[in-house]
Amino acid sequence: MTRADALAALRNPLAFIAARWTPQPRTVRRAALAALVMSVVIVVTGGAVRLTGSGLGCPTWPKCTEDSIHNTAEMGIHGYIEFGNRLLTYVLCAAVGWAIVAARAGKPRRRSLTRLGWAQFWIVMGNAVLGGIVVLVGLNPYTVAAHFLLSSALIAVATVMWQRTREGDEPPRPLVGKAVQQLVWCMVAASGVLIAVGTVVTGAGPHAGDSSEVERMPLDWETVSKLHAVLAWIVVTLTFALWFVLKAVDAPKGPSARTRELFVILLAQGAIGYVQYFTELPEVLVGAHMFGSCVMWIWVLRVLLSLRERPAARAEAPGAPSAQASLTNA
Secondary structure, eight states, rough: OOOOHHHHHHHHHHHHHHHHHOOOHHHHHHHHHHHHHHHHHHHHHHHHHHHHTTTTTOOSSSSSSSSSSSOOGGGHHHHHHHHHHHHHOOOHHHHHHHHHHHHSSSSSSSSSHHHHHHHHHHHHHHHHHHHHHHTTSSSOOHHHHHHHHHHHHHHHHHHHHHHHHTSSSSOOSSSHHHHHHHHHHHHHHHHHHHHHHHHHHHHHOOOBBBBBOOOOOEEEEEEEHHHHHHHHHHHHHHHHHHHHHHHTOOOHHHHHHHHHHHHHHHHHHHHHHHHHHHHHHHHHHHHHHHHHHHHHHHHHHHHTTTEOOOOOOOOTTTTSOOOOGGGGOO
């Protein structure tokens, strides 16, 4: 590497890599999928921290203790669990960084993919800071709820990026009518409210995240749980109605398949929810319900994204200037 190359790499490392490496499309897709998988993993492991009472295993932030950046043997298993979850944030950052690099180096350059990658990065950074605030305020349930909702936003952006890696950049063409699109948006909105109320159930429920006295939301847990169940049935009903409508209008296979998959996921998630409610919230089932919430949210978005198609850009006419040649490194 020459001195000029080294300076170019320092000034704009992404452009430097893109000029010397072109990943295959499947590499970009796998990178986006890895970021999505890690966004779910960090939610599940965060749930494990709370369910094992390890939320204050590291009692401060950004260090684990006042004198050590990592946990100590004296802190016991809770320290290992909490510090391990903090370490997984770096794995998540690496996965998101890999998605950004792969998207930036792809040819032709797709700025929309790079922006989605950077959006994930900034959400991760914001949620890391919020996670630190959660510890510093002693697991205040409102900050814990915000922490989960921001993780759900990360999953949403990661899902969109993964979908976009499998599409082209032509303007989207709807595959269904306006009425069906409105029904799906109602389902998406109801699912978002369902997730938000789920965080209230958590904030008012018995799994506070630590064995010490932790503030809870001043709400009746059973009443909020019943509201959560009603919202779940609303989402199930909307999904079943959508499935019926798509069959009636002979919609393309993609939207029908995604809706059918979502319906099965919702039934499984509902079964877990009822079992955990009537068995006094065993930790394993609560963790499974959190994982199911992430999967449900991904499939809700997949249904929404399946309502349109974005073909690859049409081939250019012979002699026309290359689109790639007009791209500048930024």
